Amino acid sequence: MAGSGRISVFASKDLRTLLGLLKQVPKDIQKNVRAYTKADAQPIWQSEVQSRVQSRLDQRVLGNTARVRVSNQNVLLESARIGKSLQHGVKPSQLSGGVEFGANRDERMTYMTTSKRGKRYAATRHTKRQLPSRNTNGRIIFPSSRKSVPRLASLWYQTSMRTLLDAFDKAK
16 A cells, blocks of 8 residues: 555555456446445545545535545545536636645735726735645545545455355356
8 A cells, every 4th residue: 555545456465366356257247346335435435534624615625526436446536526616616626736735825926906997006915815824745635545545445345355256146
């Protein structure tokens, strides 16, 4: 297992064996493995993300959009990939980096604007004050993935093996 939240099949002989088995079974069994794994993994991932949410912005950008995708080769943990646009049309994916890793809150931005009378002038503002302070290790998604990956790897293995054994028993 890597520290980045990825499951490496090279670190586990059991996972390599499982992937080899999944390639050889019929498509309907592969579909069942994916469906059962997703049904069990989704609540785990969402509860892990929800437990770290601290603000309404965190909830709307990262918490409400936490999803699990399962294929025959991997289990992918996602957040801020889907969801409705927030106020003023900004997508959660555009804000996810700032919400997860924070920003330099004291940074100022100068831009040109126009007064009500039509006069152009430069305005200097703190445009990142609504974001949390800088954190290079992540605040929500990265710690959640580090905590849930071993659990999800075990779940994926157990669900796959149980589904394969059930299909084998039915075939007899």
